Structures are given as structure tokens and as C-alpha cells.
Amino acid sequence: MIAPKKIAKLAVAALITIALLILLQSLLMPKYMTEILEGALISEYYREENKDHDVIFIGDCEVYENFSPVTLWQEYGITSFIRGSAQQLIWHSYYLLEETLKYEKPKVVVFNVLSMKYDRPQKEAYNRMALDGMPLSVTKLKSIKASMMDDEKFITYIFPILRYHSRWSELTAEDFKYLFKKDRVTHNGYLMRVDVKPLTTIPTERKLANYRFSDICYEYLDKMTELCKKNGIELVLIKAPTIYPHWYDEWDKQMEDYAEENNLLYINFLKYTDEIGIDYQTDTYDAGLHLNLSGAEKLSRYFGKIIQEEFNLPDRRNDEKLSRIWAAKADLYVQEMEKQYAELEELGYLKAFNSRRNDE
Amino acid sequence: MLFTSYNFILFLLSLFIIYYIIPKKYQWMLLLAASFFFYSFSGWDNVAYITVTIIATYFAALKIGQLHLQQESYLKENKGSLSKEEKKAYKEKVKSSQKKYLLICLFFDLGILAVLKYTNFVISNINSISRIFNAGEISFLDIALPMGISFYTFQSVGYLVDVYRGKYLPEKNIGKFALFVSFFPQLVQGPISRFDDLGHQLYSGHGFDFRNVSFGMQRIIWGFFKKLVIADRILPAVKTITQNPDTYQGIYVLVGMVFYAVQLYADFTGGIDITIGIAEVLGIKLKENFERPFFSKSTAEYWRRWHITMGTWFRDYVFYPVSVSNAMLKVSKFSREKLGEKTGKRVPVYLSTIIVWFATGIWHGASWNFIVWGLLNCLVIIVSQELEPFYAWFHNRFNVRGKFIFKLFQVGRTFLLMSAIRILDCYRNVPVTFRMYWSVFTKWNINELFNGALLKLGLDKADYFVLVFGIIIMIAVSLAQRSGSIREKLSARPEIVRYAAYVGLFISIIVFGAYGIGYDSNQFIYNQF
């Protein structure tokens, strides 16, 4: 066989090569620090030292753009975290929840039901943004299997370098700057935007051939309900107050029936926009698709009261350690707000969110 | 299953591990199972076709072999009692029955290939003729060409003819023979091996030999480097140029030719490196298929260094039999009488050459592109043969034969000539190709090379940077190979240099390879032949 000395040399060589590949991989993977911030949302949760939240939000941009954990804390002392990602589909949400429960046991899980309408994976970019941030685990493997598009290969999620290798010619300073450490782009998962774009038109509602949600979506919703029941968690289904894509009455009815059958709380905020005080001329940054900071704070204030009473969530503002942590978070929150307002003043738009739109 | 797919790499690694774990006498069975497993990915109907070819060739060869043995023992028994004539008559009788089996099996094997590969081509020609008389059209047969059928059919035919010629005795064990035909690395694009060469290597067990494995692995990685970093990266430009003949003319046609020559070389030699590398890891030595073809100074020399096993196959099983057949001897007698000794002698040789090149062309693909490709190659060889006296006169007039510049000129001329003819692979049909040849002279747009138009061919700056980097390495390696194998030289160098070379190459494939979403790794060019 081969001499032991040679084996040792081979082992050393292999280790160095692996280290080199890992370094290259983190260099070549997109950083999402200065543009397309949505790509950085998932990985932030793991860098959060204080993983002790009573409420966990899961879902797509209708959660991470419309709710503000800092407001929930300041108004009701509710600790919360939003585990959202761009166009997060229901299987992403389910496996994300399954993985979160390994880190902590929230009292309430809030799931936005818009993703019930997608019965198949939509785009590779969304899959990557939802999955690349997660550390390797059995749950992640299951999530990958459930969400891959036809032309995607499983191994490129285990070794992302096989997917991002062609980025070598598009590397920018950002890729080197954020090679090892990443900044925080959200506030406990809330991606703040202060700019305003008033609502002008609501597109007409198109007829559908079939209004019933697909079986695969119901299957995952059942699994989610089951998982929460098993862990003694209250599952709350919500539909954020956005005017597009259209939320059909037939869909609303199905969610009401489902909530009733499984005695869950289901709130369609579209029906309570007046009570919440949402004004689509000032509270949205893209003419009604998502709320901006003022909208999100209004919605959080309204929603916080309901869940605190409904599930008697404790007001933990008197907990000395927690209030110190959340005070620091509130400072960052205010700093970001002021920075964005200043930028808006100066440029008329927010660089981080509009750089790609301008060259479109 | 593509060579450049993750599944194949997984399949390969697990095969290597199992191969060296199991006892030696089961190794050939493992290879057989692996080969059929590999082949099943291209569809079970393909497996059926290859099995049929194997069975037919096996039994025909067996029968011919038995007749050889019968003849030998019969002649030995009554050595004394037979006269010369009786012996000759008996031999004729045996020969003719052997010939019967040979022809039946040849007709069968080559028949399958012909039906699967050429039916649609024949139909389309009939249709185009009937369209002139606007008679009805025949609909096409939708049969997918089984993977590597041209290669394994030729390998089986070679074996059968060798047995018929008494070169060696047929393989008794059908499993072993099946392995010879379907040995998976060479199944897809050659090299076309000979039984007396490959057979015993496949069946004898091979112990783990670090040198074999390491050299084999290096060659595999080198093959992937050429395929993924160079061939697949330059492909978009070749496609853009050759699929839009109306927009890309003049200098672009030349660019297209050179690019395609690079792509085909990197793709084909890369694939063969992977094949030979795999065999080497398994302890099996396959024949080299290339010998730095682009350094040849004449077309004839080029065709002795490009796709060598195909060349030798056509020489041994088409060229020699044709040119030595009675029919051809009659032709040569007739031509020598009519046209005098000197030129008469050439007619049979040239006729056989045309036949061989027509066969080579049609074998490459069922379309006029390839037939004309074959004939053009033949024309160049014959013309340069005819111009021998002119060359001789030229050389003793200016003695430049040794000069480096002249050699460079010869290499350049052969490279351009071969690339020009080879571009027939890409253009939609022959007239388009000839229009493009003509446009090179008539449409003068050399300036387009420098005004950034090259960047609109589907390759950006980064691609060109990688291509230049890759081609320089390929040329450097070829130059170094002239004086001995690279891997030997490398193993003599200190560890750090060797480590840098191996890992550098490996990482450059991972990073600069044209694979994954957006590139969708392409089949080997020769897969579809």
C-alpha cells in the first residue's frame, strides 16, 4: 500500500485545498450588503445572540416589510423576530419554522398565507435567497429537495461554489469587504424603508379557472399546524393589507374555513385598514404593494394589541436584561430611520433599494 | 449520462473504490456491470441495440473461429495423404463458409447502424428530389441515434474481421466479449480499440498501483480542464457565428473557423483524456488518439495524428481490403494499360482513397456536410500527392526545408486548411458553407476585429481572458509533451510545484469552468456520432 509518510502528505495537501475552496466559496458567494438586501435576511437570525422571542413571523415580503419588532417591543413589550425572505414559499416557511424550533420555543408563530397561491417553485434566485443563508442541516436538505427548480442541482446547495463560480468576473469591493463579517441589514428581520409612493390604481381582479389552493400547499399548511400543536405554539394566519397581488374572496373563504377547522386565529388585514389607520397615500413605498415604516408601525401597533390579549403574551419590558438589549436595538432602529430620511432628502430615493431599479 | 455531470463523477469515484476492494477475478464483471449501468442512462432501447450487436458478433466470430480450428486439425491429421490441390480446395471451402458468416454478421451490424443513422437522411434526399417533381413526401422515422453506436459498431466489426483473418481466436466467454464492446469510457467517443490490444487488459485483474491512479487522475482532470474551461466557454461564439451566416461574414468566418478548431480540439482531446485517464486509473492502457495534431506540417501527417484509432481502423478495414481486392487489381491493370505506367499506377490508389474518405465522411454524420467534408479532405490529400514533383522542384530551388520559418508556414497552412474544411460541421448546409468561404475573400471587414465586435459574439472580456489563459496552457503543455510525458516530468519536480500544478488545475476548473445554470454543460461533440 502507500507509505504512511505519503498518506500524511496527501492529507495535508487535501486539507489545504479544502481550506482554499472554502475561502474561495465565501468570496464568490453574493454578499447582499449594498444591493438586493433581501438576500441577507435569513442568515441574520443565526447571528442574533439573544434567541428568546415570544413571537416568530414567517413568510415573504408581506411579513418582513409590514411588521416592526421594535414597535411591538416598545408598545407591548413583546419580543419577536421576522424570519422572512423574498417570495418565501410555503415549504420554505415550514422548514424554516422546523429549524427555528431547534433554537428556541416561541409562544406564537405568525404565517402570512399569500404563498398558498404558489403550488410550484417560482425562481432560482428566490430559492437561493431562502436557502443559502441557512447552515447545513437535515431540515435544510429537506427544504432544498422541496424547492429546487428543474435546472437546479442538489449538490450546488451543498457546495454553493459550484453555482457561484462564474461570479469571479463580477467581484466588487463589497465581496472582499464583507468576506468574513456581515453587517446587519434588518431590525430583528424587519427591512425598514421610509420612502413614500402613493397608491394610484388598483389593477382589475382577473377571473381564475380554479380558486382552490393546491393540495401541496394544504399539505404543508397541515404540517405547520401539526408542528405548532405538537410544540404548544399558537399558529396565527394573517393576510397583509397589500393591494397586489389580488387576494380573492374565494381564497379568503378557504383560509377562514381552515382556521375554523383547526381553531386558529386568521386575520385578513385588508378588511381592517381603516381601524389600523393605514393611508395608502403615505404609508406605502411602492403604491400599495408594501407598507413603509409608518405603515408597518401602525400595523404592528394594531396587531400587537390583538395577540397580546388573545394569547396573553407577557409584557417583558420590566425584564432588566431584555430591556437593555432592546434599547440598543431601538437606537439602531432610530439611527437607520434618520439615515434613510437624510438620504431621501439628499437623493430623493434610497440607494440600497433603487440602485438596480435605475438601470432597469 | 454526460461525462460532465455530477452523477458521472459520483459514479466514477464509487467505481474506482469498489474496483480496488473486490478480488481481482471479479473486476471485469464489475466493469461489465458498470458499463451497462452507464449505458442504461441513455435509454433501454439503446441497451437493446448494443446487446443485439454483441450477440450477433459473438456467435459469428465463434463460428468462424471453430472453422479455423477444424481446418487446422483436419490438415494436421491427414498431412501426408492430401495433395496440394485437395488441400487448396478444402481451404477454399472453409474460407467460403467463413465468408458467409462474416458477410451475414457484417450486414447485420452495419445494417443496424445504417438504418438508425441514415434512414432519415435518405428520406430527406428522396423528399427533396420528389419535391422537384412535387410528388408526395415520406414522413421521417423518429429514432434517436443510440449513444456511441458508430464507435461500438466499428469496434465489433474490427474484432470480427480480425477473427476472420485469423489474427487471433475469438473470445469464448460472451460476458468478456460484451465488456470489450461496451467498456464505458471508450463507448461514447472512442478510441476504437482492437481486441488483441484491449481484451487481455480488461480480463486480467489489476492491483492498486499508486502511480497508475495518480497519473490517471491527473489526466482526467486535464481532460475536464480542456472541456469545461476552454471548449464549453468558446462554444457560444462559434454558435453565434455559424448559426447566423447572414450577419457574420468575411473575417467572422475565419474567426469562426479558428474558434471552432480550438473548441473541437479541446472538446475531443479533452474527452479522450478523460477516457484514457479513467482506463489508466483502472490499470488499463488505451491507445492514444491524438499526437499534437496541430503541429503537423501536411494534411497527410495531420490525419496520422488526429483521431488516430479511426484512421488506422479505416486503413485496416476499408483502405487495404478495397485496394487489394480483385476488382481494384483489375482496375489498376486496366488503367495501367490505358494511361501508361506512371499515371496508371495512381488510379487505384486514388480511387481507394476517395472511397475511404467518402466512408469517413458519411460515418461522421448523416448529412451532406460531412460527405463533402470527407471529400474535401480527400481532395487536399490527392492534390498534395500530385504536387510532390512541384514540391521537390521548389525545395531544390530554395532550400528552405529545414528553416524554422518554413516549418511554421507549413504548420499554419495545415491548421488553417483543416479548420476551414472542418467548419462544415457547423454551418447548416453545404451551400451556406461555400457562400461563407466565398465571403471571406469578397467581404473585407477586418476592422471589425478591433472595434469590440468580438464582444458581441456571446463572450465578454472575462471569457476571452480565460480562453487566452487556457489556450496558452494547452499550447505550452503540447510543446512540452514533444520531449516526453508531462506527468513524468512533473513527478520529478519538488512537491510544492506538483501540488501547485494539480490543485491549481483543479481549482481553475471549479472557478473558470463553463458549467452550471446559464452554461448548461454541453454534450461532447463526438457524442452524437
Add this chain to the structure above:
Amino acid sequence: MEALLRILEDLHPEVDFATNKSLIDDKILDSFDIITLIAEISDEYDVKIPVEEIVPENFNSAEALYKLIQKLQDED
């Protein structure tokens, strides 16, 4: 033997066929020459060299070629 040498010289005057032992291995005779050689030999010695005999051993030198021709002659 002389006739054979004459035929060979006619093909490649510059080569010394009497002594050269590796006509094929050194690629002096290419497939063209072999074919013309076979046609010449079949005229000169009225013997047909079968395809299976076209192997390097028989064509590497003039003697080997001549031995082949004699073998074929006494077989007929």
C-alpha cells in the same frame, strides 16, 4: 530479389532498401506506397498478397517482403 529492389527504388529512390530494416516503423513507406507495392508485386511475381499479410513485420525490410512473396508462391 533484384526485381523487388527495383520496384522499391522506383517508389523512393533516396532510400537504401538493401539494409534498411524499419521501412514501416520509420514511416518511410506510407499506405499509398504499400498499395502500389502490392500491385507491382502481383504483376512481377504473379502472387496476390492477402490483406491479413499487410502487417509491419512483412513490410519492414526488403528481405521480409521477399520471404513473404516466396511463401505465397509455393502455397499456390
Add this chain to the structure above:
Amino acid sequence: MKNKKIIIIIAIVAIVAAGVVVASLGRNSNKDGIDNANVSNNDNTGNNNETGANNRDVDITREKQGYYFEYKGIKIGVNDDAAPILEALGEPMYYFEAPSCAYEGMDRIYSYSGFEFTTFTEDDKEYIASIVFLDDTVTTREGITLNATLKDIEKAYGSKYEKSFNQYSYSDGNCVLSFIVENNAVVSVEYALPAYSGQEG
């Protein structure tokens, strides 16, 4: 002696030239659909379609085949270049744009009297993705509009449709024309690219 040699060369060249000429006879043999293993495009399509990469109609008045909508002489078909059509139609009554999450695409909806169409963007150019009727003031070229019956549809388009739930779709390979029929009255008429067919607004 000399001229005999020339005859030989001419003969050989003739043979090869004949091969080439016959090949040009076979020229159209490669057009009608056989896969001539054209090496360079490894995706094995063999015959690339004549109209180049994407057969998009730029000239809006040109004769079109298959299913397309016509409004005041302006021909609007799916996959068409949107710019000239927008110019011809003039200012839309409503315009709505919806950037999908993380700018992975931008849906734009242009509404006119009686119909609206959405576009998608590719290489900074807008192409028509789907056309939907808003009321019965507009009809298909074959005369079908809202509140027509299934029989009317079958009379106009035949019965070779694909039925899914209460949607009846006819496809011409490029465009899918689909009708949704509720209690025997057409409630929706949509021309759409296969990828965009049946997508909610």
C-alpha cells in the same frame, strides 16, 4: 505523357466537384426538419428556425398567424415588442407597475377601454405577456367576447381545446387563447404566453 496526367487530375477534381454540386441539390434537404447532427449547437436542435433567435413581430401591421387581438387595426399579439403597440394605442387609461420581490422582474399592466395587457421585460425591452378583456365592448377577431356561450366558442374555434376546471384553452404553439365559462357564459377572455397563462393579475 504530360496531358494524360492532367486528365487524371481533372477527373479526380470532377468527382469531388460532383459531390459538392449534388450536395447543393440536397440543399433544402437540411431545411425540412431532419436533425443533421449539426455539431456546433450541442442542444441537438439541429435545424435553427429561420426567423432568428426570437420570432417577435416588430411591424404591428404585418400579416400575422395564429391567435392575436386586434383593436382599431392595431394587431396585438403575445411576445410582441410592446413599444410600437403602446405608441399606436396612445396613453393608457390606467397604468400599474409591480416590481416583484428583490427586483427579480417587473410586471407592468396597461389598461385601455375594454381590455388591458401585461408586459414583461427582457434585455431592457418590454414584450407582451398577456391580453385580457375587461368588458364586452371588445371581441376576438373570431367574434367571441364576454357572455358568449360555449357553443359560440366551439363554433368559432372548434372543439380541440384543453379543459382545466372551467377554463377552455386553444393553443397555436406561441399563444394560448383561453376562455373561462361560468354557468354557460364566458366571464374571461385571455391571450397569454404559455408561461403566463392563467396567472392572477
